[in-house]
Amino acid sequence: MATILVDSRRQIDAIDPNIYGNFIEHLRRCIYGGIYEEGSPLSDERGFRRDVLAAIKSLKVPNIRWPGGNFVSAYHWMDGIGPKDERPRKMELAWNTVESNRFGTDEFIQFCREVGTEPYICVNMGNGTMDEAQHWVEYCNGVEDTYYANLRRKNGHDEPYRVKYWALGNEVSGHWKIGHKPAEEYAALAYEYAKVMKLVDKNIELAACGSFEQNASDMKWNQVVVEKLADIADYLAIHMYVGDWYGSYYEYMAASEHIEKFIRSARGIIDVGVYYSEEGKKLKIAFDEWNVMYSHDSENPRHERYTLQDALAVGMFLNAFVRHADAIKLANMAQLVNVIAPIHTNTEELFLQTIFWPLQLHTLENGTIALNAHWESDCFETEQHGKVPYLDASTSYQPDLGRISVNLINRHRTDALPVTIENQHGNLKNNGLLFEITGADPIVMNDFGEENVKLVKRELEVPSNPFTVTLPPHSISMVQIYLG
Structure with missing residues (x-):
């Protein structure tokens, strides 16, 4: 037996629709062979899979993060613009493959416009440069008669893309990452990136790279980042994955406690960060990578299949986002198609994974104000x-x-x-x-x-x-x- 008490007066905050966002990365068949499959009879003249577009539209995804993920730490956006047949094929170091660059910035924006979502771009703070990030904002959002804005126009896109959401690198705290940096070095560099990016477009919102592991070292990383970037960033980006790590149904179902503890820890660090802000500014949370891993081992022939208990874990994440609606204002399930994803395709058709349904339910049917029940x-x-x-x-x-x-x-x-x-x-x-x-x-x-x-x-x-x-x-x- 259980009871729940509800009261429309006990309001937490408005639920930002952006908590129902998603994520696509150049990883296995997420983009190539997923949303983008040139030459397929299922694709339109642009290379987008029509059936995948329809499935994504039925989710009403409010924002999509791109291009990574680990991939972004060695990605140079200039490789992915201009005539497709002239773009360089390059070694892709994050996932040890070859990147064709046939899906780049313009294709991403075109895809976002087609499915009715806001683009959220992560810049390369691995082996990238500050100039590269600045120029990317100018290419996307520039309105003046300047080189990179004109380069966008030359590529057939007269109007600025007005990309609002940008992330300052991805999981830079990971020692195996390309361009890994200690927290102090990252925070100092991210501050300079943020300055030039906001000088190009003062209206953009920036997510500072926070923790992706739930341990003391990553909590210290968050403290440093919040202290140094509170006045210039808008979000602290955190990541978390859960799974049936112990081979026990009930241990898995207790993942909600782990999720809750992580969110409360991030909130506490952000609360303290107010004292380091000259303006008393409080960062919001961008939970911009989250999901569950498959609850059976990789030797299973149906490895890339989610179970019902995985869907319950997704529901627990979503419940936590609603309960913390006053702090979490952006979130991105990782990823959208084929790779730990709610939508799975082959060359002929697709099906909707178990985890598709709680995401769609919350997105379409939740109210606009979170209540404290x-x-x-x-x-x-x-x-x-x-x-x-x-x-x-x-x-x-x-x-x-x-x-x-x-x-x-x-x-x-x-x-x-x-x-x-x-x-x-x-x-x-x-x-x-x-x-x-x-x-x-x-x-x-x-x-x-x-x-x-x-x-x-x-x-x-x-x-x-x-x-x-x-x-x-x-x-x-x-x-x-x-x-x-």
């Missing part, structure tokens, strides 16, 4: 996190519709969970909606021609206040109720 449930025991509630939850409010959306995850492996929902302010209408994502077993997967996990929507009777809904085992649900 209180919930209780029975718990399961874990070695890593002690007692963890079976119920994970978040709530949101849509004022113009008088609608409260209650996001619920039942993490019990075998048992249904009755949840009593009590609205504590105002009357409820006697009808609502229920969305469910579930399946026969936590490790069930989708595949080509096999849709074992999908989103189901149905009418919901609300006979009283409070009322009870019963959640299937290992399931994600959203209950929508209306004030009236």
Whole structure:
């Protein structure tokens, strides 16, 4: 048994739609053979896969991060503009392959415009230069009669792209990264990058490179970056991946505690950073890489398939973003197509992975204001996190519709969970909606021609206040109720 108390007056903050963003990198079949497949009968005249475009549009992705990821630390954007057949093929050092450069800045912007999303570009702070970053902003956003703005015009794009979101490098703290730097060196250099980039366009927003590991060293990295960049950056970018590392369903389902701890740590560092800002400025969080890894080993012939329990973990990330809506204003699932992705293709078709459905549900159906709800449930025991509630939850409010959306995850492996929902302010209408994502077993997967996990929507009777809904085992649900 579980209970959750909701109240439209207990508002956390507006939910920024950008928390539902995504990410594409030049990695295996994410771009080439994923969204971009020249010569395929499934592609349009530009090389974009029509079926992939349609799937992405159904997600209503608000922003897409590009070109990396690890890839960006050796990427030189000038290689990817101009006539495609004249672009250089180069060794790609991050993933040990060859980069054709046939998909570059102009193709990325064209792709973003086609799917209705904002571009979010990460600059090369590995083996790149400050001039290179400055010139990239000018190429994309320049309006004057200048060399790089004119180069964009020469390439057939008269109007500026007005790219708003930019990241100052990717995971530079990693010692194996191309151009790895200690925190102090990175922060000093990032400050100079930020200066010239904002001199080109004062309206851009910048994400400083934060931690991608959850340990003391990376927390120290975050402290240095926040202290040095609080007045010039707009976001602290953090990364996190979870998975079934212990081969235990319930240890995996306790990943929410790990996610929560990481977010609270970043928030604490940002709060202290206010004292280092001359303007008292507080950075926002850009959780611009997050996802779950496949919950079975790479020897499995269906390795690149997500399970239902992976979808539950994605739901836990999304619930955390809503609960921390006052701090997290940008987030990007990694990645969009084929590589740890919600959309998976072959040369003939695609299918939607289990993790597609919670992302689409939150993006399309959550309200615009996060609410501070209180919930209780029975718990399961874990070695890593002690007692963890079976119920994970978040709530949101849509004022113009008088609608409260209650996001619920039942993490019990075998048992249904009755949840009593009590609205504590105002009357409820006697009808609502229920969305469910579930399946026969936590490790069930989708595949080509096999849709074992999908989103189901149905009418919901609300006979009283409070009322009870019963959640299937290992399931994600959203209950929508209306004030009236």
